[in-house]
Amino acid sequence: MLKKILVGFLLLTLVFVLTGCGSEEEAAGDGAAETQEAITWTFAHEEVQGSVQDRYAQKFKEAIEAKTDGAVKIDVYPVGQLGDGANQVELLQNGAIQLGINNPGSVGTLVPETNLFSLHFLLPSDMDKAHELVNNSEAMEMLNQKYLEKNMKVLGWFPEGYQMWTGNKKITEPADFEGFKIRTMASPVISESYKTYGADPTPxxxxxxxxxxxxNMIDGQVNPIFAIEEMKFYEVQDYMMLSNQAIFVGTFVANDLFWDxxxxxxxxxxxxxxxxxxxYILGAQKDLNATRLESIKENSEMEIVELTPAQREKFKEASLPAREFYVEKYGEDAGxxxxxxxxxxxKITK
Known part of the structure; x- marks a missing residue:
């Protein structure tokens, strides 16, 4: 039933998009015509209201509506309103929605090379450097082209925060993961990364x-701090490990035909x-994650475990085979x- 609804929505919206495309081309030759009638663009993201992705979307909405003097209006749809992350990616690819934010977990089957962000201990431990890296590395230009081949024009990359482990037991070394059923997104690289520790990744x-x-269907999960707080995972978990093993990366994209x-x-x-x-989102996500960490400490009995540099190094060494898996699975370009x-x-961490 949901699929039929989505298909119907897709067809109706495609008509709208094609009409809107004509309006944009006509407006290109007549500046006054551009402001006569507002054009509405749909912007979907994969998180709840108030999250990092939602704040990014709202900031973009504020900026583009101001820059176009109201000629463009943005309708923002959080996760669930137009389906889950995979549904939203499909709608975006097909042009049913114009703009969206996705992540390697939801787009990894379409753009497999983007799974590199699921590798552990890859990006710098300094968030400012990580933010600079995902916006300026030449590697990102190659990734942007891979997205374009799948009908998505990349407009921006941004770290949403370091991912942390929560669990029903304390985890301070790879052996603690043995047989541990951890919820992950459905990504072969994410799964392989946790298998290197002996864990049982469960999408x-x-x-x-x-x-x-x-x-108790699973023993733990992994997410940025803001998500752990807003989803109240602290109510059903005893420990949170400040592991910083990976950064959750968001990708702001447009449908390619809409962009053209x-x-x-x-x-x-x-x-x-x-x-x-x-x-804007660099400072916003830092503040959000810091505020949410304090909220967890104040409103729960969850024990916060900060891994030492030596403990992180053990996890890093154990995780390295996942990098080989990534290259073997996705090929030369991925390597x-x-x-x-x-x-x-x-270079950036010298």
Whole structure:
């Protein structure tokens, strides 16, 4: 039933998009015509209201509506309103929605090279450097082209925060993961990364994680701090390990045909608004994650375990075979992207 609804929505929206495309082209030749009637673009993301992705979307909405003097309006749809992350990626690819934020977990089967962000201890431990890296590394240009081949034009990359482990027991070394059933997104690289520790990675839809933890169907999960707090995972978990093993990376994209339909002036406005949102979200996600960590400490009995550099190094060494798996599974281009990124990481962390 949901699929039929989505298909119907897709067809109706495609008609709308094609009509809107004509309007944009006409407006390109007549500046006054651009402001006569507002055009509405749909922007879907994979998180709940108030999350990092939602704040990014709201900042972009504010910026583009201001830059176009209201000629463009943005309707923001959080996760669940247009389906889950996979549904939203499909709608975006097909042009049923114009804009969206996705992550390697939901787009990894379409753009397998992007699974490199699921590798552990890859990006710098300094968030400012990580933010700079995902926006300036040459490796990202190769990834952007891979997205474009799948009908998605990348407009920005941004770290949402370091991912942390929560569990029903304390985890401070790889051996503690032996037989541990951890909820992950459905990604071969994520699964392989946890298998290197001896864990049992278990893909479960995001909105079902709380109940799965509550019913002891899984032993733990992994997410940024803000998500752990807003989804109240601290109510059904005893420990949170500040592991910093990976950064959850968001990708702001547009449907490629929609992007091509825009006038040059409108594209510049969109790029400028995206740059504003990308710059803004660095500080916003830091503040959000810090605030949510304090909230967890104040409102729960969850024990916070901060891994030492030596403990992280043991996990890093154990996880390295997952990098080989990534290259073997996804091929030469994936290997080149990984090598380029590692080189840039080495430069930026000197």
């Amino acid at each position: 479960i839809p995001y909105m079902e994680v709380y109940s799965s933890l509550q019913l 339909s825009l006038s040059a002036a409108r594209k510049e406005q969109v790029k400028a608004a995206a740059d504003e949102a990308t710059a 080149e992207i990984l090598e380029m990124l590692l080189e840039d990481v080495a």
